[in-house]
Amino acid sequence: MQRFKMKLNQVSAIFNKTREKNSNSAIFGATLAAILCTPTVAAQAQPEDASANNDLEVIQVQGIAGSLAESARQKRFDSRIVDAIVAEDIGKLPDNNIAEALQRITGVSISTDFGVGESVTIRGISQNRVELNGRSTSGSGRGGISLDDFPSSFLKTVEVIKSPTPEMIEGALGGTINMTTVRPLELEEPLVAVTLDGEYADKTENWAPMFNAAAGTNWDLGDAGTFGASFVVAYQDRELRRDEFINLVTPTALDLDGDGNIDQANTPSGNYLVRSQNTVEQKTEQRERTAYGLSLQWAPKDTDGFIYLDVNATELDGGQEAYSVLNDSKDYGDLVLDNAYGDSNGQLHNFGSGSVFVQPKTWSDFTTNESISNALGGEFQLTDQIKVSGEISYAKSEAKRRNSEFNLRPISREQYEEDGTITEHLFTITMTQDGDEIPGLAFSDQDALLDPDNLAIRQFTHQRYTEDNEETAIRFDVEYVEPFAGLEFIRSIKAGVRTTDSEYELDRYDLRNNGDELKNLQTSVSYDGVVTPTWIGDFNDAFGGFKAINHDNSFDQAGITGSNALTNYYVYDGSLLAYDIDGTYERVKQMLDGSNLELTGTLDDNMVRNTGSYAKIEEETQAIYTQFNLDFDRLTAIIGARYVTTDLTSSTFNDEAKHDYSDFLPSLNATYNLTDTTILRFAAAKVMRRAEFGELSPALNVDNSLVTGTQGSYQLDPYRVTQYDLSAEHYFGQGGLMSAAVFYKDVESFTVSSSSCQASADTVEGQNVTEYVNVCLLDTAGVSQANVNYASSDQDLAYVEAQRDAGLTGIVIDTDVNGGSGKIVGIELAYQQQFSFLPGPWSGLGISTNYTYADSEQPDGNPLLDISNNTVNAQVYWEYEGWQVRLAYNWRDKYLDTQDEKRVRPVGALATGIYNRTDPSADFFDPTLGNNYRDARGQFDFSASYDVNENLTLVANAVNLTGEPIRQITELDSNWLYSEADRRMTVGVRAKF
Numbered sequence: 001m002q003r004f005k006m007k008l009n010q011v012s013a014i015f016n017k018t019r020e021k022n023s024n025s026a027i028f029g030a031t032l033a034a035i036l037c038t039p040t041v042a043a044q045a046q047p048e049d050a051s052a053n054n055d056l057e058v059i060q061v062q063g064i065a066g067s068l069a070e071s072a073r074q075k076r077f078d079s080r081i082v083d084a085i086v087a088e089d090i091g092k093l094p095d096n097n098i099a100e101a102l103q104r105i106t107g108v109s110i111s112t113d114f115g116v117g118e119s120v121t122i123r124g125i126s127q128n129r130v131e132l133n134g135r136s137t138s139g140s141g142r143g144g145i146s147l148d149d150f151p152s153s154f155l156k157t158v159e160v161i162k163s164p165t166p167e168m169i170e171g172a173l174g175g176t177i178n179m180t181t182v183r184p185l186e187l188e189e190p191l192v193a194v195t196l197d198g199e200y201a202d203k204t205e206n207w208a209p210m211f212n213a214a215a216g217t218n219w220d221l222g223d224a225g226t227f228g229a230s231f232v233v234a235y236q237d238r239e240l241r242r243d244e245f246i247n248l249v250t251p252t253a254l255d256l257d258g259d260g261n262i263d264q265a266n267t268p269s270g271n272y273l274v275r276s277q278n279t280v281e282q283k284t285e286q287r288e289r290t291a292y293g294l295s296l297q298w299a300p301k302d303t304d305g306f307i308y309l310d311v312n313a314t315e316l317d318g319g320q321e322a323y324s325v326l327n328d329s330k331d332y333g334d335l336v337l338d339n340a341y342g343d344s345n346g347q348l349h350n351f352g353s354g355s356v357f358v359q360p361k362t363w364s365d366f367t368t369n370e371s372i373s374n375a376l377g378g379e380f381q382l383t384d385q386i387k388v389s390g391e392i393s394y395a396k397s398e399a400k401r402r403n404s405e406f407n408l409r410p411i412s413r414e415q416y417e418e419d420g421t422i423t424e425h426l427f428t429i430t431m432t433q434d435g436d437e438i439p440g441l442a443f444s445d446q447d448a449l450l451d452p453d454n455l456a457i458r459q460f461t462h463q464r465y466t467e468d469n470e471e472t473a474i475r476f477d478v479e480y481v482e483p484f485a486g487l488e489f490i491r492s493i494k495a496g497v498r499t500t501d502s503e504y505e506l507d508r509y510d511l512r513n514n515g516d517e518l519k520n521l522q523t524s525v526s527y528d529g530v531v532t533p534t535w536i537g538d539f540n541d542a543f544g545g546f547k548a549i550n551h552d553n554s555f556d557q558a559g560i561t562g563s564n565a566l567t568n569y570y571v572y573d574g575s576l577l578a579y580d581i582d583g584t585y586e587r588v589k590q591m592l593d594g595s596n597l598e599l600t601g602t603l604d605d606n607m608v609r610n611t612g613s614y615a616k617i618e619e620e621t622q623a624i625y626t627q628f629n630l631d632f633d634r635l636t637a638i639i640g641a642r643y644v645t646t647d648l649t650s651s652t653f654n655d656e657a658k659h660d661y662s663d664f665l666p667s668l669n670a671t672y673n674l675t676d677t678t679i680l681r682f683a684a685a686k687v688m689r690r691a692e693f694g695e696l697s698p699a700l701n702v703d704n705s706l707v708t709g710t711q712g713s714y715q716l717d718p719y720r721v722t723q724y725d726l727s728a729e730h731y732f733g734q735g736g737l738m739s740a741a742v743f744y745k746d747v748e749s750f751t752v753s754s755s756s757c758q759a760s761a762d763t764v765e766g767q768n769v770t771e772y773v774n775v776c777l778l779d780t781a782g783v784s785q786a787n788v789n790y791a792s793s794d795q796d797l798a799y800v801e802a803q804r805d806a807g808l809t810g811i812v813i814d815t816d817v818n819g820g821s822g823k824i825v826g827i828e829l830a831y832q833q834q835f836s837f838l839p840g841p842w843s844g845l846g847i848s849t850n851y852t853y854a855d856s857e858q859p860d861g862n863p864l865l866d867i868s869n870n871t872v873n874a875q876v877y878w879e880y881e882g883w884q885v886r887l888a889y890n891w892r893d894k895y896l897d898t899q900d901e902k903r904v905r906p907v908g909a910l911a912t913g914i915y916n917r918t919d920p921s922a923d924f925f926d927p928t929l930g931n932n933y934r935d936a937r938g939q940f941d942f943s944a945s946y947d948v949n950e951n952l953t954l955v956a957n958a959v960n961l962t963g964e965p966i967r968q969i970t971e972l973d974s975n976w977l978y979s980e981a982d983r984r985m986t987v988g989v990r991a992k993f
Helices: 010-023 028-037 063-077 100-104 413-419 536-543 574-579 579-591 797-805 840-844
Strands: 005-008 043-046 056-060 082-086 110-111 114-124 130-132 155-161 176-181 191-201 206-220 226-252 272-299 303-331 335-342 348-381 386-408 428-433 440-443 453-479 490-511 547-551 569-574 608-609 615-632 635-651 654-672 678-689 700-702 708-709 719-731 736-747 749-756 809-818 822-834 846-859 868-879 883-892 895-897 932-934 939-946 952-959 966-969 975-981 984-990
Touching: 010 654, 063 082, 063 719, 063 736, 063 822, 063 846, 063 868, 063 883, 100 110, 100 155, 114 895, 130 678, 191 226, 272 348, 303 574, 348 574, 386 574, 386 579, 386 939, 440 719, 453 536, 453 579, 536 547, 536 579, 569 574, 574 579, 840 846, 840 868
Parallel strands: 130 176, 708 809
Antiparallel strands: 005 056, 043 056, 082 155, 110 114, 155 176, 191 206, 191 984, 206 226, 226 272, 226 975, 272 303, 303 348, 335 348, 348 386, 348 428, 386 453, 428 440, 453 490, 490 608, 490 615, 547 569, 615 635, 635 654, 654 678, 678 719, 700 708, 719 736, 736 822, 749 809, 822 846, 846 868, 868 883, 883 939, 895 932, 932 966, 939 952, 952 984, 966 975
16 A cells, blocks of 8 residues: 655644544544545544644555545544445545435435435434534425435535434434535645536436536635635536336225125235226426535634635426326226236236226426525634634525426217217226236227327416525534543533524415316316317317327336336327426417406416415524533543424414424433454434424415315424434454444334315315225215215215215315324444455455344334335445446335325225224224335446546446336235336546646
């Protein structure tokens, strides 16, 4: 290994001194300088007094091995239970996406959107914090910015802190993700780094540009001190697609052989799980992101201290071109059975339905978001014993969403022209399936989705949301080193205060025509008193906008048995809905010209404020903490507590209410050095997480179908968790690590959903009961009720339609309330090693792997959401003479994704088809009804690079290398949803000077 020396500046020495005293860590500044000033460097060094000698000898290690070795070093010398991802070089995390990089850490799993890592669960809990340099970031929720919205190129390290200390900001139940950026006074020489990538998505067949650049330097200003500046910018413009095949599943008693006796399926009730509704959804999303970061830092001469200003901004722009094509039956009892059979999970295969119609829908979610995270602060060593620091920070997110729909209805033009009746165009289907492939669907009318004379305009909706979230925070900290003579084991006392003032506001406007929605147009539009549907062929001839969709790579990952008629359809162009909403409005306006629903004015003129959806949450918090850093030679500890008060004001359009509470959050982090290379740790803490903003507002939000809605409560208390950790870590060689940990979390004050059936005068004319199993039934017309009753297995769509027409259907309103308690217990195992003892090129081989087991339970007896019992991560890498190659694998078994999922709401462990998941005293109680699991899944990712010279590197990587789809399954392990997104391949070049 090459050895070299470097001179640290005064500020780095302050960092080194502080970190050595507080954490027994290796010298921080030397490590940073090594990372920043060589092409692929991470440093290892033994702790020493940085204030006595700034000339430090650092061992240079390179590439992936260097990144993993530095991660192990940071874990080893931190006083908390921490895992870290360290950039191989400036702007080069091991993965291009932060969430996808974090999934390599023990106890961490990720959630994806369009196949892109978006958020993480830490030890099975999704209520975590995302911080930037130890302060809040701003997104639409409590956790902070979405991890796919912040460019990984900005970062040098991402920490996952699993055991908090009192000085850390409250609000994380699983852990805190702290993203750290480079400070300009840490640079030993001027730096310029540029990365240019092209990312190919195989479903959209689109090449997306990605550009990242960083520059920084510092200047010795003589008597004016030292000044540094760094700037980073990132740009990305990608197009992705997601294909989904979705079923509505209904437990049904069937006589398959026609002998007059009900056949028994392989379910406890004997009912078959019937795909009574089939839907194909295909969404193409465009995402454009531009991000900036500026850091300024000044250190006065002959003063142990510095002042900094950080400015970070992210601008997001994008939308979805989305289509949904659904086939449904008018009579679920009218089944045509041909070679039908039930599989081992009780799911019915190879069957058909004799009375089917289709509903094509186009919709779009167009979003713009601007977020900033700014901070002004400083740190000064006033004396050898006293250090003070302070910061004022401001984070804000401004999101504007536009949701639009353009829906069709199958109306027979032939029948209308023959006798003037408006009749749905009906036909039959047959369904076949081979193994786990997506079922093949065949229509008796092959042109059901392609004939313009079969489909009429049904609905046009448009909503606009503005969502603002901002927080101003002020904190001040003071540390007193060796405060008591004769009590040397008290290394330091640290105390501080933090106050925040935050505000969240949601507002909504809807398109209205004289107060009414533009829905059921096929039966409500009349000209001179004659009701007249508008068929899409006439609409397209007059105004344009419709097109045929038939992707040649639909469901190429899961495969289709034969062909599926739902993948070839005629719909309104989703790109017009997403990116030309004014033009779409003008087309509808022309269509309605001269009718009873004639529109006047522009789209903006007809947008009406939805005052019932308005929500405003104002929150003030105050926190104080004290922590003691203790040192008993081999045993070190951080012990203390944080006390937090919360004052909340929750407002609707016409009312406001207040709520306040306080939390005492003690914590202990103890580290025992069993040997020079083996460490034992114990941690215990109480943590809390405030309810999400939407859960705190009593504003009522109802979906467009008038079937379901949500309502919050300002009286919700936060989640509260008491947690314990015990771990053992053994370090060996250069970055070698073996570790084992046991953790336990006692979760209090769960929020659980309480449902009611709310009567509304709008349901008779406006409720869409196509998914009739999700429509609640009222005992008395116009009277809301606490009990939520649904149609039974022998009541079909026609029955629910009749109930609606009689005013006997309502809207299911879910309200979150504080519930019972639960628990999580688990084990984490990790191992990493570089096989440098092997000869020649084989010495570049290395491995990093980990395993997590977690078991959980919530008040209803179900497991907690997002927790797999078993999760495995493995990386095998090789690097030699400028080459770096890595193959990574992530696998997790099935986990509970959502509860009371509407498409599988009738399906539970009993498969009775009778809905009762809330009343244990009533018949057929089953708390597993509607449980939706993400099935077990593994994914390979690949990356490679080659150093052309010390300044230029060629890079390539692939995400989801083998194209693994996602399957959702019911409580009985039957498939009900298939989802697949692009495989993403990236090639590029990285230059550094």
